[in-house]
Amino acid sequence: QVQLMESGGGLVQPGGSLRLSCAASGGSIGFYTMAWYRRAPGKQRELVATINSFGSTNYADSVKGRFAISRDNPKKTVYLQMNSLESEDTAVYYCNTDPSLITWGQGTQVTVSS
Numbered sequence: 001q002v003q004l005m006e007s008g009g010g011l012v013q014p015g016g017s018l019r020l021s022c023a024a025s026g027g028s029i030g031f032y033t034m035a036w037y038r039r040a041p042g043k044q045r046e047l048v049a050t051i052n053s054f055g056s057t058n059y060a061d062s063v064k065g066r067f068a069i070s071r072d073n074p075k076k077t078v079y080l081q082m083n084s085l086e087s088e089d090t091a092v093y094y095c096n097t098d099p100s101l102i103t104w105g106q107g108t109q110v111t112v113s114s
Contacts, residue, residue, distance in 0.1 A: 002027040002102050004095055009108030012085055020080040020108060022095030030073040035098035036080045038091035039107075049080060050098045062088070085112045 008020040020036070033052040039045040049059045049069040057069050068081040078095050092107040 002029065004102055004105040006093060006095055006105055006108040009093060009110045011111045011113065013114050014086060014112055016085050016112070017081070017083045018085065018110060020082065020093055020095075020110075022078040022080075022105075024076040024078075028073075029071075029076055029078070029097070032097045032101075034069075034071060034078045035096060035100075036067075036069060036078070037094045037096060037100075038089075038110075039094070040088075040091040043091075045094070047098065048093070051078065082110070085110075087112050 002024055003026050005023050008018060010018060012018055031053050033050055035050040036048045037045050038048050047060060048063055049067055051057045051069045051071050059067060066084045071078045090110060090112050092109050094104055094107040096102050
């Protein structure tokens with residue numbers, strides 16, 4: 001059974017950058033479309049970015065041009081490079097397949113604040 005572990009979150013000032021990682025264990029994710037999601041305080045979980053097995057990507061309008069999703073299949077890891085962070089990006093970030101097929105991990109907290 002595949003398990004996912006997110007890391008790389010933290011406190012960053014507006015305009016700053018963070019790189020999130022999602023490491024899979026217990027199985028391969030190479031054939032799946034992988035995604036990053038986030039849940040902001042008081043809001044529902046939303047899809048942020050996806051990357052399919054061929055490397056094609058899609059982004060929510062709110063992060064387009066600022067975030068970049070990538071994957072390293074041999075390392076079974078998915079990344080989210082986040083630049084020009086805004087306070088509205090504050091959330092717990094999760095990775096999963098798209099659609100979500102794997103038990104959700106703990107996520108990693110990203111807080112954008114001065």
